[in-house]
Amino acid sequence: MSTRPEILYPLFAELETLGGIGPKSAKLFENLGVTRPRDLLFFLPHSGVDRRFRASVAEVTPPATATVEVTVGRHHVPSARNRPYRVELTDALTTFHAVFFHGNPDWISKQLPTGQKRIVSGKVEHFDGIAQMVHPDHILKPGEADQIPDFEPVYSLTQGLTQKAVMRAVGEVLTRIHPLAEWVDPTLKAQEHWPDWHDAVLKAHMPHGLDDLSPHAAPRRRLAYDEFFAHQLTLALARSHMRRGKGIATVGTGVLQAKVRAALPYAPTGAQERAVAEIVADMASGQRMNRLLQGDVGAGKTLVATLALLIAVEAGGQGVMMAPTEILARQHLESVRPLAEAAQVVVEVLTGRDKGAERRAKLEALKAGKIHILVGTHAVSQDDVEYRDLRLAVVDEQHRFGVAERMRLGKKGQAADVLVMTATPIPRSLSLAQYGDMDVSVLDEKPPGRKPITTSALSTSRIGDVVERLRSVTASGRQAYWVCPLVGESEVSELTAAEERFKLLRAALGEGVVGLVHGQMPPAEKDAAMAAFQRGDTKVLVATTVIEVGVDVPNATIMVIERAEHFGLAQLHQLRGRVGRGSEASTCVLLYQAPLNESGEKRLAIMRETEDGFRIAEADLEMRGAGDLIGTAQSGLPKFMVGDLEHQAGLMAVAQKDARKLLADDPDLTSPRGEAARVLLWLMRQDEAIRLISVG
Incomplete structure (x- = not known):
């Protein structure tokens, strides 16, 4: 069935086919993400107004909505233009005023004739000790009272669109839907007490009270x-x-892996062994592997990926490892090369910087099979890059990389297996939403010998103490990072903030001790600054968040994060993971500007309590919501209209x-x-x- 089923035609018609919607209001609906009648079905009310009958407005605590029967009293016509028009109304217990600004006297006296009974519904407020209802939402004759719902749904609006217009459009769409055959598993449906789809939509738009608006209400869950x-x-x-798509069974001999294992200073963790075993089984199965390797900072993903690449080489094929940036690609090269050299395997790097004859030579060697493992940026997946026999593609730092790119890289080989690595611990619900097409291996143990990181929070007023501490640390040969704040709406740019901090630290610690790296630098300068820090030529690296992912300097033992309250939890966790990579005890200092707001306080408290990335990610999801957590715009995370992750x-x-x-x-x-x-x-x-x- 590659054409839309007829039963859905009315839902996919133009919005203008709904009464009362012309081109202008269709544009307004578009601002709400509504472009077809079908979208209105999933555009659910976010709150509601209780309009049940009351004997008197005295029964509600203003400001609140009340619906009462009244006898209409005197009309007070304003003496001056800027005064409101007032009408006295008496219910069972008290007298109050209906108030109209710039009201049309003829219309008002028709709606509320003195001496007659009427039903009014609207928001009751107190003004000068008298209850009043400004511009009542409903004015009806007693026989028409059933036109007012007991509980009225409230929808999100955009400027120019009224509740009435949205309710009218929704009402019309609800008449267009028919019961559909059931796609939910019957056992699950019974267990959850879910209504049929058709009923669920009707009930979700006609709530009887606040409970029906909760994400836990059966129609909404359905x-x-x-x-x-x-x-x-x-x-x-x-x-x-x-x-x-036909896979190739890639079966390693274990010879090269054994050489690498023999060269390791420590034994792999249980989690690493488990992940390797899962990858070995996938690669040997003859079906395409599509696996996510999820591990916290420092859980040892590189070793797992290297062993996987060696399986491809042992089987007579090639492997490629792809990173989002030049810095990361070169760093992977640094990590993989020594391991691969222990097994006499040829590793080469390819980035956008390779030009002309040098690039051609690399491409020829790759095509001839003389390069076993290629490391690089997305340059490795360009059209003119040909492999002799690509068996495995390892992709790092996934969320810059959607399903489409995964499939494109996979097409390079006959049927290359794909292993994606991410150092961002993602709560289970999000990782299923984002990577549901993949099988997942989780590295949830730290390799032996990694010391915990002490995390402390200090007010920025104590910056002098922190600089003194850096002086003694650098004097003893250790290194430190200083991450500058994410500058929001202020006049100074992140760049200015970083440059100011760089000058201050250079003045305090001496020429040549402090390096600077930020996002606006030309790549060559950025790499040079990083390389100087990696070699230990500079002792303190002042940086914007460009160092967040993957930089590895075991001698760095202090991470200072300035204005830490501006950062999200996941980012703070990633930054902290840049230290604690060597055998020395490490510290992370969170500098904050007092006073902290509640969420800033909570974030810094979580950072002090735990180093477990998965716990931090769950807390982050709770505090910020799914969209912000991975920055929905670039995350490949789908947008759900009803679903709430x-x-x-x-x-x-x-x-x-x-x-x-x-x-x-x-x-x-x-x-x-x-x-x-x-x-x-x-x-x-x-x-x-x-x-x-x-x-x-």
């Missing part, structure tokens, strides 16, 4: 699950598509399991439930998935 399930089905299809995290794991099982039982989605799932994919605009089924 609709969130539908979104997660469609997303996981797409990832599962991509995964089975990748696996169906903080409060409904458990559903994502269920959705992944269910989607994989459905595809295992029914790979072409032709069973009744499979057909229903296809309709869901169309409903959720999962075009990628639909393409994969029709290619199937």
Whole structure:
């Protein structure tokens, strides 16, 4: 089925087919992410107004909404233009005023004729000791009272759009939906007490009270699950598509790996051994490997990746390792080369800097199979880069790299296996949303000999003490990082902040002791500054956050983070992980500007309590929400309209399991439930998935 099912046509028509929506209001709806009638189904109310009947406005505590029956009294017509028009209204217990600014007297006297009974509903406030209702939302005759809902849903708006307009549009879309065949697993549906899809949509838009607006309300959980399930089905299809692409069984001899293991100063951790075993099994299976290696800072991902690359070489093939930046690519080279040399394996680097004859020579050697392992930036996946027999692609620091790039790199070999490494511990729900098409290995142990890092928080007023401490540390030959603040809206740029700090430290610690690296430097200068610090020529490196990922200087034992309250938890954790890489005890100093706000205080407290990246990531998710956590814009994390990864995290794991099982039982989605799932994919605009089924 590669055309949209007919039952969904009305939901994918133009918005202007809804009454009351013209080109102008269609534009306004677009600001809310609503471009088709279907989007309104998942555009749920975020709060509501209690409009149940009261005997009197005296029963509510202002400011609050009340709906009461009144007898209309005197009209006070304003004497001056800027005075409001007031009408006295008497309910069962008290008299209050209806107030109209710039009101039309004819309209008001028609709506509220003196001596008659009316139902009014609106917000009650106190003014000069008298209760008043400014511009009532509803004024009706007693027989029309049922037009006011007991609980009125409230939708997000954009300038120029009213609640009435949104409610009218939603109301019309709700008349266009029909019951659809069920795609949710029947056992799960019964267990969760979920309504049918059709009922869930109606109930979600017609809440009876605040409880119905909670992410835990059954209709909302059901609709969130539908979104997660469609997303996981797409990832599962991509995964089975990748696996169906013929893989090559890559079986190592173990000879080269044994040489590297013999050269190691310590034994690998249990977690490293487990990850290597999972990779060995994947590579030997003859199906394409698509695995995520997730490990906290310093958990030893490089060793696991190197052993995996050696399996490819042992089997007579080649491996490539790809990093997002030049600095990281060169650093991987530094880490991999000594290990590979122990096994007489040829490692070469390729970045955007390679030009002309030098680049051509590398490409020829690669094509001839004389280079066993290539390390580089995305230059390694360009069209003219040909491998003799690429078996394994290792991709570092995933979130700059979406599903599409993973697939492109995988296509370089006949059917290269793909191993993705990330040093960003991601809470389980997010990693499933982002990497649901992959199998995951987690490194959750630190290699032996790594000392814990002492973390302290100091107010910026004590910066002098910190500089003194650096003086004694550098005198004894150790090194330190000083990370400058993320400057937000102030006049100074991050660059100015870093340069100012650099001058101050250079004046305090002496010429030649302090280096500077920031994002606006030309790459060659940046590399030179990093290299000088890595060699130990400079003792203190002043940096903006460019050093966040992957820089490895074992002799650096102090990390100072200035204005730490401006950084997110994940970033603080990444930065702290730059120290504690050698045998010496290390310290991280979080400098903050007092007074701290509540969330700043909480973040610094978590950093002092734990070094466990996964715990920190969970706390970060709780505090900031999913979108901010990975910076949704560049994360490849999908946007969900109903699904809420903080409060409904458990559903994502269920959705992944269910989607994989459905595809295992029914790979072409032709069973009744499979057909229903296809309709869901169309409903959720999962075009990628639909393409994969029709290619199937």
